[in-house]
Amino acid sequence: MSVSALSAYELGPRIGSGGMGVVFGAKHRVLAREVAIKFLHPNYIDDAEAVERFLREAQVIALLDHENIVKIHDSGVSERGPYLVMEKLTGETLKARLERGPLSQPLAIQIADQVLQGLAAAHRKGAVHRDIKPANIWISDRDAKAKLLDFGIAKLGDRTSITTTGAAMGTVTYMSPEQAAGKACGPPSDLYSLAVVLYEMLIGKPPFEGDTIQVLQKHVKATPPSLPARFPAHLRSAVAKALAKKPEQRFESAEAMRKALLDANAPGRPVRRNVLAVGALLALAIPTTFLMSRPTQPIRGQDVPAPSASTVTVSRMEVIPFETREEVDATLGPGQTATQAGTNGEEEVTVEIRNGQERVLSRKVVRPPIPQVVKVSLFNLKCPKCGGWNTRDAKYCQEGCGHRFSGGASP
């Protein structure tokens, strides 16, 4: 690709930027087609690895011709450095949209569904995005169609060599536990990141907050808070499943996660079998006491001891997947009461459920021991300019303050 190929376009204003690139609007001089041209950020132009990663993004996206992935028309190297020519999207990033507050449940699920369709196509071709976050999801203003942007740190097949550092770049808010621990990540990593995005779309903030190191530690070790009880049980379970720490405990594919979310969104969704099992037992056994003997187990019919009292007590300190009070409620008859104890990792709460209403009986702050031994060795380079933490091989501050590191010194 030559300089003249780029001169076919009339460059317009800058329309966006991210960790790696600067994006301009442009118009093809002859075809009058509106495009977006992404250039590698000037800070990285001398960095051979960054140039290679940037140009590989073009190859990855070109391979993934899908309506939920931004289309790429061309790529090359110009006097301004390497560039990609993409379709110009109208609308805004999900990040910009979320700055105005959370989304309705149907819209959040619609967006997650479309991102999952894009991811399913990518995963089928052996590509893992590895940087799913609101700034890399575009929402069209015409039809709220979502498109995935920025395959800049995607892993394709087994070409992993240049992605070791890429995995640890940028915001850690959406990182999977395996990414946060600096391990290899496959398709389940994208599903985890999307679940973080979905959680944020629904309630306006991500499940884990704090400084970089705290968030990394929480991704690796902390139980994610469950979505509030106002969301349907199956949506809460689906998000909790996708946020499982172990990749193999998440959905087996993007398609499977889509199906679970769409099921969760369907009106009049039938009650699940295990709830019916509990309900059937209740019908036989009320008045009764349900005391879960093993606190980490979800509700299971066989765990229920013999009936003996007039209150239904479901005691769970940590439940994965998060079986919910709607399910408990669905098992109660008129006037019957259940108490439920649970934790979101920060508070231990006991609630009483009666006639479809819940009342908090007690609330106690708990401080789960967040283990200090977390693999954060990738992030051991403190920026002297902004104080942000960087991967040890960072050449420029990954927090974007522009500081150039002279060597790989530890803090």
Ligand SMILES: Nc1ncnc2c1ncn2[C@@H]1O[C@H](COP(=O)(O)OP(=O)(O)O)[C@@H](O)[C@H]1O
């Ligand atoms: N095709 C496009 N059309 C319109 N805006 C875009 C397009 N691609 C990227 N952008 C804007 O530029 C920003 C940075 O693009 P992105 O590909 O994510 O670069 P980076 O690799 O630097 O993160 C996006 O968050 C978005 O605001």
Ligand SMILES: [Mg+2]
């Ligand atoms: Mg980006």
